[in-house]
Amino acid sequence: MKKIAALAASLLLVAGAVFAADPAEGLWKSIDDQTGEVTAIWNIYLQGDTLFGTIAAVVDNPQDVIADKCQESYKNFPVAGPVNKMHTVGTPWIFNMKRDGAPGNWSKGNIVNPSNGKMYGCVIKFMPAGSDKKAPVDTLGMAGTVGPIKVFQYWVRATEEDVAATQAKFPAAN
16 A cells, blocks of 8 residues: 555656646746846746747836837747737747757747847746856846857746736836
8 A cells, every 4th residue: 555655646746747837937027138127027938838928018118019110020920910010018029939958948939029120049048046146046048049149138037016016117008
């Protein structure tokens, strides 16, 4: 009986690890690498085995701002329609990311900067608190890539309260 209980407990632990959320999932504050200021709050999520990210709240703009600096379309963009008429909040600007080794590591997807319309390759690396000098807290290393060049920003966890406060501070115009 003890062997069966131990086996069942082991299976539950393994199943829990397999179905646990990826550490990159959740709410993250994007931080401008020049100013250190928060630029947006992102919701990073899985759909099947693919990672996506939408902006949950923008800073210094109304929440219903249109991404009018974007092109009309981008290769493999996950939403149909003219991208330059989509809202900045709620559109999947990070898309088609594939797991790259350990949980929390993603690559082979893209990110579009809705403020200037530029599309980049994208690499995401989760760094647990204390694992790196740039990660005193849980941190998401987010890189936009052009060819072999990677430019990293370091994002920190956000909360639903952060989203609500940002939306209240910069409400929708309409």
